[in-house]
Amino acid sequence: MTATALYTDLSGYYDLMCADIDYREQSEQVRRLHQLFGNGGNEYLDLACGTGPHIRHFIDFGYSASGVDINQPMLDIARLRCPAARFFQQDMSVLQVESPLDLISCFLYSIHYNQSIAQLKACIKNVHAALAPGGIFCFNSVSKNLIDNRPGIKRNLKQGDSEFCFQSNWYYPGDGEHQQLQLCIEKTTHGQTETWRDQHPMVALDFQQMQQLLEPYFDVHIFEHNYRTILPWNQLSGNAIFLGIKK
Numbered sequence: 001m002t003a004t005a006l007y008t009d010l011s012g013y014y015d016l017m018c019a020d021i022d023y024r025e026q027s028e029q030v031r032r033l034h035q036l037f038g039n040g041g042n043e044y045l046d047l048a049c050g051t052g053p054h055i056r057h058f059i060d061f062g063y064s065a066s067g068v069d070i071n072q073p074m075l076d077i078a079r080l081r082c083p084a085a086r087f088f089q090q091d092m093s094v095l096q097v098e099s100p101l102d103l104i105s106c107f108l109y110s111i112h113y114n115q116s117i118a119q120l121k122a123c124i125k126n127v128h129a130a131l132a133p134g135g136i137f138c139f140n141s142v143s144k145n146l147i148d149n150r151p152g153i154k155r156n157l158k159q160g161d162s163e164f165c166f167q168s169n170w171y172y173p174g175d176g177e178h179q180q181l182q183l184c185i186e187k188t189t190h191g192q193t194e195t196w197r198d199q200h201p202m203v204a205l206d207f208q209q210m211q212q213l214l215e216p217y218f219d220v221h222i223f224e225h226n227y228r229t230i231l232p233w234n235q236l237s238g239n240a241i242f243l244g245i246k247k
């Protein structure tokens with residue numbers, strides 16, 4: 001079993017784990033930001049697209065959509081959900097695209113799956129190269145200084161004969177450029193419980209560092225992590241939405 005079983009062996013349970021996420025709301029917010037700041041084009045790419053929930057909405061909005069993910073089992077589910085989209089198995093730090101894009105997104109803090117600052121830098125450079133003039137890069141991020149290492153809230157869900165319990169939290173050891181997403185998944189069927197403990201290595205940085213990495217390539221705006229309104233980041237919250245307009 002890998003350290004990131006959720007995206008391979010357990011990929012069939014990913015959507016169940018994310019059942020509380022309002023993907024439509026997130027997609028509508030990024031679409032609004034694109035309408036406000038973008039170049040009017042409709043070529044869309046979602047990085048670390050997972051099972052394709054955002055891509056589904058962008059296709060419904062009228063975009064021509066594609067997705068990149070490193071794990072093929074996630075892409076297999078995305079393909080079923082979005083037959084009109086194109087999917088590519090790639091590590092986003094070495095992103096290469098066939099033709100220029102107008103909007104590139106990366107949701108659910110997945111930008112942190114770049115494994116180091118050097119790889120994040122390479123990813124940003126490649127995203128910039130993949131965008132058409134005036135193209136937009138939009139993602140959310142968590143600041144390493146404001147990570148709460150305590151275990152997250154447990155969520156219980158039922159599917160068929162099985163009860164699932166999902167728990168996740170960030171862990172940052174206090175220094176260095178690495179943090180973890182720690183996940184515990186328990187599946188109980190007819191009284192038998194199986195447990196998986198995932199530890200996802202991710203890059204850790206603060207928002208000032210993120211801004212500095214983006215600025216050579218993008219005009220940068222930072223917004224509150226709120227998908228219902230567009231408000232500038234209040235300089236205090238540890239989650240934010242970053243938007244870069246290609247220079």
Ligand SMILES: C[S@@+](CC[C@H](N)C(=O)[O-])C[C@H]1O[C@@H](n2cnc3c(N)ncnc32)[C@H](O)[C@@H]1O
Pocket residue numbers: 007018047048049050051052053068069070071074090091092093106107108110113114
């Ligand atoms: C938290 S999930 C997010 C999926 C989707 N964006 C969503 O919002 O539901 C993170 C995704 O990142 C993918 N991933 C992890 N490392 C990656 C990398 N280096 N390049 C591309 N995708 C990666 C995983 O396979 C997984 O599908």
